[in-house]
Every structure is written in C-alpha cells, then in structure tokens.
Amino acid sequence: MIAQINEFFSQFDFDVRKLKDARFMDQKVTPDVLCIMADCILNYTADRDIEFTKDDIWNDSYFNTNVKAIFNKPDAKNETTRQEYDKFTSQPLRTLAYSGVLSMRKSGNKNLYRINNKTILEFIAMKERNSYLFLYHYLLKVLSDSGQLRFFENYKNKCQNGTITNEDFSKLKERFQRFIIGNTAINGKVEVNRIFPKILNVYACENNIQGTIKGRISANQFYYTDLMYNRPNWRDVSKNKNVSRNEAVEEHETLMMEQSEAYSDYQVQKAMNMIRKMYKESEVKDQWANGEATQIHHIFPKSGFPQLAHYLENLIKLTPTQHYTKAHPSNRTDAINRDYQLVCLLAKSDSIENSLRKGEFIYRKESFVYVINTGLSETLEIDLDFRDIKRELSRIYNTA
DSSP, X not given: OHHHHHHXXXXXXXXHHHXXXXXXXXXXXXXXXXXXXXXXXXHHHTTOOOOBOXXXXXXXXXXXXXXXXXXXXXXXXXXXXXXXHHHHHHHHHHHHHHTTSEEEEEETXXXXXXXXXXXXXXXXXXXHHHHHHHHHHHHHHHHHHTTOHHHHHHHHHHHHTTOOOHHHHHHHHHHHHHHHHHHSSOOOHHHHHHHHHHHHHHHHHHHTOEEEETTEEXXXXXXXXXXXXXXXXXXXXXXXXTXXXXXXHHHHHHHHHHHOHHHHHHXXXXXXXXXXXXXXXXXXXXXXXXXXXOEEEESSOTTTOGGGTTOGGGEEEEOHHIIIIXXXXXXXXXXXXXXXXXXXXXXXXXXXXXXXXXXXXXXXXXXXXXXXXXXXXXXXXXXXXXXXXXXHHHHHHHHO
C-alpha cells in the first residue's frame, strides 16, 4: 500500500515555496486524530460522492459520540466548545486536502471538501499505524519537493552516528522557521513552532532518532506512542525503550484498550464493521455456510483476550448457524468449540493470504501471527508462510 500511496503522491508537486500554504501539517494532526477524522469522513459520506464542510463532520452524531468519549472532550454540539473543536476538525482536513486525498474549494468563507482518493482514506481510517505510515511518507514528499529534506537527513545522520548537538537541533529548527515565514502567510515563530514538532517527530520516530519535546531536542529517540494526541497513561507502566516499532504499536494499542473502555469499544466496532463490509458470504466454507452471513465472530473471545478484540485478523464472518451452533456450542456465547476454532483460524488464514495476494492493505501476516501466539500462548515465527502457519495450527490443536 505504501507503493500505491507514493505513486499517488507522484502526481502532485507539494512544494511549499510554490503553493504558499503552511497548512500541509499542523498542531492537531497526529496519527490518532487523523485516523478518526478519516473514519468520520467515510461514515458521514457513506459511499456518497458529496461535498462537506468541517461543520458537517463536527455536527455529525458519529463524530460527537466517538471523539467526545475517546479524547475526553466536551460535547461537540455545545456552542461554547466550538473553539475547542475548530482546530481538531479543520487541521486534519487541510492536511488531507494538501495531500490530494481530499479535494478542497472555497465557497465564501467556507472550505468545501470532497473525497478524491477513497482507497487511501480507508487505509488511514483503518488504524492509527496506517495513519502514521501515511503521514511519514506524505511529509517526506512535502520536504523533498520543498527542498528541505536534505536538512532533515543531515540531522538524522548526526543522530545516528552520535555526533548530534543542541546547536545542530537549533539550526534545523531555525532553518525551518525561516523557510515557513519566508514562503507562507505565517509571520511569527510561535505558529511555526507548533508545526515543526509534528513534522520532526514523525520523521524521528520512523528513523529511530531524537525528536523534540518542549522546544528542545529529546534526550532519547522519539517513540510511536509519544506521537499521539491521546496518549495512554504511562504513570504506572514501565515504558520499554528497547522494543521494535511494531512492538511499540502493539504496546500502545493494548494500553489504550486497557485504560479506555470508550476507545476499546470504538476500535472493536470499527473492525467489526470493516469485516462486515468486506465479505458477503461466510469465510468458512462448510455445510453450515448456507444462508446469509450476518455474524462477526471473535475467534479468540473478547472476554478472554480483550487485547485481540479489535484485530481484523481475529474476526471472521459467519452465518448464524455457524456462529451459534458451531463456534459457540448450544448457543452459549461464553463457550468456544475448540475444534471449530481451528476451522475458523484455517479459514481466516486463507482469507488473509488471498487478500495479501491481491495487494490489498486490510491485513498483516505479522498481526495474524501475533493473534495466534497471544491466543494460544505460542511462539510462531513471523517469517512463516501461510502453508507453514496452517501446518503449525493443525499440530497445536491436534496435540493439545
């Protein structure tokens, strides 16, 4: 999907010097905010090719319900909160428009938006990790087109070889200030200093180098979790600085699921809705597959494995008979038929393999292995191919 995104970007010239627009990135444009805004746009438009404003999104009940709960913000429909939400809605929309994912036109004093690339918007809306990847490659293109990437690369090289100094950081920051003030309508450093960290820290996270915190260079490399607008509470959690980026993503998602019921419910419902849209028929092709597939089943139950509840790789579409007769014996939703759990895992493996073979971005094999390892307390290697994964699953269930 990253190749598809970069191919899409190649159609555009994002040079700030030509476009004179500093709003390619802004203070509220974080992976989690961009992700939920993309989801809200898709929910509001509902497959209609229509124009919309930031107020349309803001006034939509889907936005109000989820943003209010997840980000602990006041009611979006209260007029006294308009300023609170203005940047939260408008800034991500402007970034999506600058990137070409949305189109934008002026009508009086309003910006009217329309979806220009639904596939990329769906990718962003799917999960925060996708939103982060989109932002990184988008910012690379903006910096490159604007003649600024080489300065960030020089900063990266000094971080990686251990020669970075406070002066090097200050030079990068001051150069960026001069660039924005000299080429856009922004005329003060205060505004630029709100934008700069959002760019540097995404770049730093992807390259495992120091970013910026409170206007200074960070003491350590910048971490995925610290990019988020809605961070988990680390007060009582030992933050492991030696994990891979993928592990950091899993850690962030798990903590957020544990600490916020609203966040958990939103992520699970979003994932279930995606599976519901993806398949018209049951994913398990057996004698009980006849009939309309209306059920989304957690292969490893939400009650026992809440950290897996929002993983698409742990969700499978079934018919009511498959769900309530086979997956849950005698319609006992608190019970799992272990034999049918294996059937579901094997079928899900086929669904994931077929999707990846088509070049779709819905699933990750690494996430499927994570789901299996977590659900079965196993240690399967992520470099196994799907034939080996299915062979290992059969071995595990047949020897248990």
